[in-house]
Amino acid sequence: MIRLDNRHPIPEALRGGVIALGNFDGFHQGHQAVVGEAIQWARAEGRPAIVATFDPHPMRLFQPATEPFRLTTLDQRQELFGQAGADAMLVLHFDKAMAAMSASEWVEKELAGHLGAAGVVTGEDFTFGRGRGGNPQVLREIGARFGLSGRTVGPVSDAEGIISSSRIRAALKAGDCQAAAHLLTRPFAIRGVVQHGDKLGRAIGFPTANIDLGPYLRPRYGIYAVTGRLPDGRVVPGAANLGVRPHFDPPKELLEPHFLDFSGDLYGLEIEVAFHHFLRPEAKFDSLEALTAQIALDCEKARKVLAEVA
Incomplete structure (x- = not known):
């Protein structure tokens, strides 16, 4: 499982891949569905499957005083993505320069330019770019100009509602290890x-x-x-x-x-x-x-x- 860095060139063999894009902290059932779709798409077209994750988490830039909230480290995520079948993990270093990029710049420079991506998979609620100006529809519209296709995956739910990192954090703060394990699948x-x-x-x-x-x-x-x-x-x-x-x-x-x-x-x-x-x-x-x-x-x-x- 290869770890890539958005500040460095991408190996030629990994360009033209399908990217699963999100924070993926915890890699819970909902995250697994997004990454699974990207891997399936990549395999069907003979392309590399890459999972892109942000580090530090954007909240650290916008709300630096926030108490610790991570569910996984980069090393843990890399292992989990590899176990799911991805070929590489791309670390997107979220800083002021990245936060200032418009949605259009983000698609053109990061996804189409730097990665040469052929496809991107996100959750339905994914946002990106300055002021959260980008969403899956914007990604598809802008991406089409660069031969970049986009897909979305809907939320995964159980009897209690949509599975999310927030639910997992709440369960852990309550000491409910079993509920957290159910949502995480481990x-x-x-x-x-x-x-x-x-x-x-x-x-x-x-x-x-x-x-x-x-x-x-x-x-x-x-x-x-x-x-x-x-x-x-x-x-x-x-x-x-x-x-x-x-x-x-x-x-x-x-x-x-x-x-x-x-x-x-x-x-x-x-x-x-x-x-x-x-x-x-x-x-x-x-x-x-x-x-x-x-x-x-x-x-x-x-x-x-x-x-x-x-």
């Missing part, structure tokens, strides 16, 4: 490098792999049943604290998974922690002994929950 997962911590978990018999939350959306603070995907491909069960650790001072926001029946050094390695079930909210305990006893109960409950979903 558990929500945070990926990061294991950091050295204060070793308190190790001191009480429950060592943790501390991970900074970075740009990710903050799910509901609390204790979760999780699985961890290690660099060697192993998937191990665990219980994780996500939050500010109210028992300890000073508070520090972290994701701290403790992996059951695991021993080894993960410091400096990148792991991915998938959220399966919310067990309880964070709490402050009267003593370290009480905290240790509760962690043991959390681990046992996590073991049972994960055995049921395996």
